[in-house]
Amino acid sequence: MLRAHTVSRRSIEFREEDVPHLTPGHALVRVHHVALCGTDLHIWDDDYPSELPLVQGHEFVGRIEAIDFGTGDGTAGPEIGTAVAVSPMVYCNECGPCKAGRFNVCESISCLGCYEDGALAEVVRVPVDKLHVLPESMPPRLATLGEPGxxxxxxxxxxxxxxxxxxxxxxxxxxxxxxxxxxxxxxxxxxxxxxxxxxxxxxxxxxxxxxxxxxxxxxxxxxxxxxxxxxxxxxxxxxxxxxxxxxxxxxxxxxxxxxxxxxxxxxxxxxxxxxxxxxxxxxxxxxxxSRNSLNLIPAALEVLNRHQDLAYQLITHGFELEQLDEAFRTMLDPAQDVGKIVIDMPAGNPA
The missing domain is CATH 3.40.50.720 (NAD(P)-binding Rossmann-like Domain)
Structure with a gap:
């Protein structure tokens, strides 16, 4: 599978790599669309507390390709082929903020695509509890707005x-x-x-x-x-x-x-x-x-789904994965009047 590695300031390498192994409590998601935000631009510009090289991408949707709910978790949950948005936030559940229910400011918080490898890859492995099934009739490309929402x-x-x-x-x-x-x-x-x-x-x-x-x-x-x-x-x-x-x-x-x-x-x-x-x-x-969110992607998706025509106006540009460098340079250009840029992955349909 293809993965885009930001290896140094404004430098991206595309590498063919093995698909991740499926492990208990995780799913393999074939990524369809990834939206870019200002944080992504700062990481690409090496102006963010991330360590390069890094596979970026934290606002993304895809379809479940394989899933293992883990021992004792039963089999209830989304099925293979289901379209999902993925929460990129990783927290410990052990620190003071987490125990107080404020895991969005976890003392050891991490984020896929910001501090560990993310979704600018054809397939990613993510914990099952990070999957959010899209509302019925919601186009996956639009659902990339769930995380910023x-x-x-x-x-x-x-x-x-x-x-x-x-x-x-x-x-x-x-x-x-x-x-x-x-x-x-x-x-x-x-x-x-x-x-x-x-x-x-x-x-x-x-x-x-x-x-x-x-x-x-x-x-x-x-x-x-x-x-x-x-x-x-x-x-x-x-x-x-x-x-x-x-x-x-x-x-x-x-x-x-x-x-x-x-x-x-x-x-x-x-x-x-x-x-x-x-x-x-x-x-x-x-x-x-206000930082991150308290697992509000599903609630945000519900509102966006009711206002699809309006939400689509936020997406101003689309690029394919191989055009990632061009996408970032577009974000730098004030004349482009960029809202949200969506990277349409090989499995995704830009329509």
Whole structure:
């Protein structure tokens, strides 16, 4: 079988290797589609705490080719040929966070395709409990959005949204757009902000009731502040989801949030934000981090399946496995206006 190894910065080697052996408690999955995200780009650019060489790919779907439920587990579960999304997260079940039910921040957390070999291979071996059967009638290619959908849903859940309140989502990449969809489904009025006019147009399609385009001038402008004031009776949004990882955006979140608001930081970067030591205590803000998800892929797939036409708009580019280098270089090109790139594996149908 063919596997793509990122061997050094921006260097990929394709190797013919043996199919993994089936072991108890595991399944062999023939990979059909793999979506790429910003983390993948950083790994390819050797700007991530991964060790190269590495087979990347953590957002993926395929079909079960063989399965062994393991001793004592019986035979109940998905059958050979079933289309599945796969959770890439690996946790220990032994550390403090795991025992507290917060395994998404396991002290020894790992992830297929990020810290150990992942899905840019024709066949992968994965634990049976990582398999999630796709909803009926859901195209496998679309189901690659299940994993990023779970990240967005975790951020929304961390914000404990309440129907009728107004939320501000900063950043309308795939995670921000999916957060808008999930918030809207819960009866939350969403204001969306981004630098890109085209992404803000998508944000309205995903459920935003107002959009604010950030730019080189002061943000928000006087007119934009009037929009915020009209939608926020409590002196600002009561929930803010920061989905860019840009320090200035997090600073805006703290500045614009209403007193007693919740701020969820899901965007990640290594940079440092500068905050006033007054704003957080004076407003008594709740600042909450959000990482990975608490096995939310099935829940995310259910929502995406109900909104297939909308979700498809997130997938802007498709490439075959042998075009992987071109796919990454496309992600680097701002002129391409990349949403999600999907790698259609040899067994997958790009339709």
């Amino acid at each position: 779970s990240i967005a849903m975790q951020a929304v859940n961390r914000g404990t949204p309440e129907a009728g309140e107004t939320a501000l989502v900063l950043g309308c990449g795939p995670i921000g757009l999916l957060a808008i969809l999930f918030l809207s489904e819960r009866g939350v009025k969403v204001i969306a902000s981004d630098l890109s006019a085209s992404r803000l147009e998508l944000a309205r399609a995903f459920g935003a009731v107002a959009t604010l385009q950030a730019g080189s001038g002061p943000f928000p402008s006087q007119e934009q502040q009037q929009q915020i004031d009209a939608l926020c009776p409590l002196s600002g949004p009561t929930l803010v989801i920061e989905a860019t990882g840009v320090p200035a955006s997090f600073e805006n979140a703290v500045r614009l949030a209403a007193p007693t608001a919740r701020i969820v930081q899901v965007g990640i970067s290594t940079h440092t934000a500068a905050l006033s030591m007054r704003d957080v205590p004076f407003k008594e803000l709740d600042i909450r981090g």
